[in-house]
Amino acid sequence: MSTxxxxxxxxxxxxxxxxEWFGARGVTLRxxxxxxxxxxxxxxxxxxxxxxxxxxxxxxxxxxxxIHLGVTGSDLVQEKLADWxxxxxSLAPMGFGHADLIIAVPDCWADxxxxxxxxxxxxxxxxxxxxxLRIATKYHRLVREFLTQQGVADxxxxxxxxxxxxxxxxxxxxxxxxxxxxxxxxxxxxxxxxSDALIHQxxxxxxxxxxxxxSGHETHLAALAQQLGLDAPAL
Amino acid sequence: MADKAQSRAMAARLLQAFLAAxxxxxxxxxxxxxxxxxxxxxxxxxxxxxxxADPLRGEMMxxxxxxxxxxxxxxxxxxxxxxxxxxxxxxRRQDHRGPARSNEYFQAGFEIxxxxxxxxxxxxxxxxxxxxxxxxxxxxxxGDMGLLxxxxxxxxxxxxxxxxxxxxxxxxxxxxxLLARYSGQIAVPKARVDLLNGARSDxxxxxxxxxxxxxxxxxxxxxxxxxxPLPITSVTALNALAAxxxxxxxxxxxxxxxxxxxLTPAITRLEHRLEALARRGIDLTALQFDASHGRxxxxxxxxxxxxxxxxxxxxxxxxxxxxxxxLTRHLGQxxxxxxxxxxxxxxxxxxLEAQL
Numbered sequence: 273m274s275t276x277x278x279x280x281x282x283x284x285x286x287x288x289x290x291x292e293w294f295g296a297r298g299v300t301l302r303x304x305x306x307x308x309x310x311x312x313x314x315x316x317x318x319x320x321x322x323x324x325x326x327x328x329x330x331x332x333x334x335x336x337x338x339i340h341l342g343v344t345g346s347d348l349v350q351e352k353l354a355d356w357x358x359x360x361x362s363l364a365p366m367g368f369g370h371a372d373l374i375i376a377v378p379d380c381w382a383d384x385x386x387x388x389x390x391x392x393x394x395x396x397x398x399x400x401x402x403x404x405l406r407i408a409t410k411y412h413r414l415v416r417e418f419l420t421q422q423g424v425a426d427x428x429x430x431x432x433x434x435x436x437x438x439x440x441x442x443x444x445x446x447x448x449x450x451x452x453x454x455x456x457x458x459x460x461x462x463x464x465x466x467s468d469a470l471i472h473q474x475x476x477x478x479x480x481x482x483x484x485x486x487s488g489h490e491t492h493l494a495a496l497a498q499q500l501g502l503d504a505p506a507l
Numbered sequence: 508m509a510d511k512a513q514s515r516a517m518a519a520r521l522l523q524a525f526l527a528a529x530x531x532x533x534x535x536x537x538x539x540x541x542x543x544x545x546x547x548x549x550x551x552x553x554x555x556x557x558x559x560a561d562p563l564r565g566e567m568m569x570x571x572x573x574x575x576x577x578x579x580x581x582x583x584x585x586x587x588x589x590x591x592x593x594x595x596x597x598x599r600r601q602d603h604r605g606p607a608r609s610n611e612y613f614q615a616g617f618e619i620x621x622x623x624x625x626x627x628x629x630x631x632x633x634x635x636x637x638x639x640x641x642x643x644x645x646x647x648x649x650g651d652m653g654l655l656x657x658x659x660x661x662x663x664x665x666x667x668x669x670x671x672x673x674x675x676x677x678x679x680x681x682x683x684x685l686l687a688r689y690s691g692q693i694a695v696p697k698a699r700v701d702l703l704n705g706a707r708s709d710x711x712x713x714x715x716x717x718x719x720x721x722x723x724x725x726x727x728x729x730x731x732x733x734x735x736p737l738p739i740t741s742v743t744a745l746n747a748l749a750a751x752x753x754x755x756x757x758x759x760x761x762x763x764x765x766x767x768x769x770l771t772p773a774i775t776r777l778e779h780r781l782e783a784l785a786r787r788g789i790d791l792t793a794l795q796f797d798a799s800h801g802r803x804x805x806x807x808x809x810x811x812x813x814x815x816x817x818x819x820x821x822x823x824x825x826x827x828x829x830x831x832x833x834l835t836r837h838l839g840q841x842x843x844x845x846x847x848x849x850x851x852x853x854x855x856x857x858x859l860e861a862q863l
Contacts, residue, residue: 354602379710383724385698388688391681395674396724397716404549413602416550423681425674428550440714462710467698 275321276489276496278314279333279342282324286476289368290343293476297500317499319492330479335359337483340493345369347451347474351411360479361505363497369476371451373411375469378440379462386468387422390447394426397446408432408445411471415449418471437461480505509861514613514854518594521615521639521851525592528635530617533591535576541566547575547807547834557598569598573616573850574807574831575838581620581846582839588621594853609854616828618848620835625845626776629811629830630783632847636815636826637789639851643859645815645825649755650800651780652676652829653810654762654773658748661769662741664689665734667727677806679749679799686745691736703732751798755781756791762798780811801829809833811847817859825859826851 280301281287291301300315301322312322323339330344331352343366353359377384384393394405405427409415412429419427430445437457439445451474452458458465478500486493486507497504509517526532538561544552556571570576573593581589594615601608617635619628637647659672668689675682687693702725712718744767753761759778762770781791801812810830817825828849836843 355604358604378712378714378716380708380712380714380718381716381721382702382707383721383728385702386696388684392671393716393720393724395671396720400717400720401715413554416554420551421680423675423678423684425549425678425681428545429553443715446714446716462713464708464710467696 274488275319276341276492277323277339277484278320279323279325279330279339279344280312281327281330281343286327286343286369287324289476290366293366293368294500299496299499317492317496319489320496331360334479334481335483337481337485340481340484340486340489342479342481343476344479345371345474346477347371347373347411347414347472349477349479350472351414354413359483360481361507363478363480363505364500364502366476366478369474371453371474372470373414373449373451373472373474375407375415375447375449375466375471376437376452376458376463377447377466379459379464381464384466386466387424390466390469391424391426394424398426404428405447406430406445407447407449408436408439409449410436411449411451414471418469422469437463478502480507482507509854509857513857513861517857517860518613518615518853521853521856522592522594524639525615525617525635528590528592528617530590530592533577533580533593534595535570535573535580535593537570537596538564538567539570539576540564541568543579543838544568544571544575547837554602555599557600570596571599572597573614574618574834574848577616577618577848578831578834578838578846581618581844582835582842585620587844588619588623590620591618591848592616612855613853614850615853616848616850618846620844620846622845625810625830625832625847626780627783628845628847629780630787630789632828632849633784633811633813634787634789636813636828636849636851640815640826640856643817643825643856643863645817645859646795647813647815648795648797648800650797650812651773651777651810652801652808652812653776654770654798655745655749655802656809657770657773658745658767661767662737662745664737664741665731667731668734668737677802679802686737686742689731689737690739690742692739692742695732699728703729749799749802751796753796754792755784755794755796758796807831807834813849817855822855823852825855 280290294301299317302313304311304313312324314320314322327344330342331349333339334342335353350356384390397405407427408430410433432439436448436450494504557569559567561567577591596611597614598611601610621628655676659669662669672685747765751761759774762774785791801808808829808831812829814824815826826849830847832845835846
């Protein structure tokens, strides 16, 4: 018999906190088999099975409808899925995995504190250097939409999938857009956060896939939602 | 929905009409170097265009529009004056769902590069489009980016403020923010006050931006802080101009009534254009004028702008166009020529004709 497939991050703190969140609501998730085996079991919710996945792949699996439910950061869903609300429904913010997507510039730029300053500095930079001010990030969609909506000009994005804070000292970018929770790495790299450029406040979130085949799962979904204290989602 | 053959046939029909109007055909490549497009449109084009890589030619884009390659080819080896026509597919990535969100569609376009009488050329393009679209029921709107530019240019304030406002005419949110800042309607942020009082970071200097660049900007901020605020009356007048919508026949009188002296030459040009349109049989009472038309969607147009739209608001415009003199200057490496043109979405026109 087919089941509702619940996709959960396969390792680390995100997995542990997810297990705790479900456990506090009477649904026990656990890995089955050995430490290294990515298989799982669900107790306390009928007709639900556990799929352990990389957190970064959960948005794609939700979009494809290969899993029905999934836990991942809201930043990943909004970055990776075009028109994300048409592809997934956000069922519950889970209260952990908090991180802010922000824009940071060199701390030595005393004249740049906010987007108005960044825009003016970008204009000046382009005139002086012949190319647009480079912002290193892996959050292309979110950053592009934010800066366009805010009416900032003369910037470009350069892709950075890791060690983004180092790109400025390495002269491959002038600013960065990245997630931060404590800001410590930013300070260590002599960067400061713009005062009015909080692009997204991310946290671990339970999503439901609109593209998944829900037929035959209605009763189990309603029971699971009730068990978790959530309204039954409109999908 | 028109299928590809119907769209192609419509594009070919429009191309023939443009050629009959004296244009020569131009056929830009489907693969365009990304660099020039990115330089012109900024990061926005990366979200809208399909980017691919060529081992020898570097980053390439599937042709997102015709204007840039047409201008490039004209500036490289065009006759003066020249009229061009083209028809073919353009490709646009779509981030949102919806019936009108095609990823590839046919455009047919017509462009005039001519120094003699820019307003007459504006009217020629518009009237040609109006005649080709006459059998479907569309409403037409015109605007003129030159009006707002002239009003900004005529402000009595620092040249740096005028330049910053002119740069953001196409981004209304930032434009309004700067207006509020320059007129003292929003408080100077604490960080700016501290900076002007001499606050500096003791962090080590990192990155490509140089200390001299920061010093130059601080000097500009100090000059700005010392300057008189922009009078509220100037802000009100600019906002009234930006909000003006009326039948085109009333536009010159309504613009004069705003009492913005630096607008006079731009109003005269608008009148000249409206006369040229009337001579070509355009009913100015049925034509909508919108002083902000094209502000948020049509960067690189810097004068006359127009769109033809169907009644269904979900549909994209059937035709758009305008004047882009500054683009020819930007791409011409020292040379420039007044240029105006527009495109028709052939498949959409075929759909509308099929509904008749």
